[in-house]
Amino acid sequence: MKKLIIIAVFFLSLFSLTADANSFMSQDDPSISIGVNDFIIISDVNVIKDKINTKGMSDRALEQVNLAHLAYEKGVNFLKQENPTEAIVSFKSAFKNYKRAKLDADILNYPNLQLAVAHSMSEAARDKKKVGRYLDLVTKSIYKEKDWSYNIAILNYLNKNEIAAAELLENTIKKNKFFIKAYGSLIAVYQNISNTKKAEKTISRLENVKNTLAEKE
Secondary structure, eight states, rough: OOHHHHHHHHHHHHHHHHHHHHHHHHHOOSOOOGGGGGSSSOOHHHHHHHHEEEEEEEHHHHHHHHHHHHHHHHHHHHTTOOOOOHHHHHHHHHHHHHHHOOOOOHEEEEEHHHHHHHHHOOOOOHHHTTTTHHTTTOOGGGGSSHHHHHHHHHHHHHHHHHHHHHHHHHHHHHOOOTTHHHHHHHHHHHHOOOOOOOOHHHHHHHHHHHHHHHHHO
């Protein structure tokens, strides 16, 4: 009997610990999975405009750039409406117009990555298979932008490249330690690749950051 009581107490304790862990993981940002809903829909056509030097451009090139801007904005709006099919059409038009204006690969990062996001959000298997192709076109300059660096991490994860996703999320957090959403996704990555030690460490880091933010408020 005494032995049975000890075993019962052990399992009750184990259940309690598991419940506490699940309770923590369900709060706010941390989760144990990553999906297309974790993307940040980025409205950054003004960033693109600021990066393009229109001085000396021909009238035709300027026309192509303006058409690209309009198509790009439409694409972003379609993503916000959860309509990846129309978003793909719009971002393809934006890409073609930017390219016709002979803009460099750093500018083309934007429509290419928006296309990668839209293809990931699509339910069509043939669309999802194209994500890797867009990721291969990305240049280093885009990684300086926090939100895009985060989205590239999610794209890598969904494209079965979990290690790259973890590294990108770690670097994104280094650039901005208060990027709460990135912590949640990083915890999910570590949990899904069974790296319990790093998952627990990230949870601890997230708790510290939240405490710091609470103290500031």
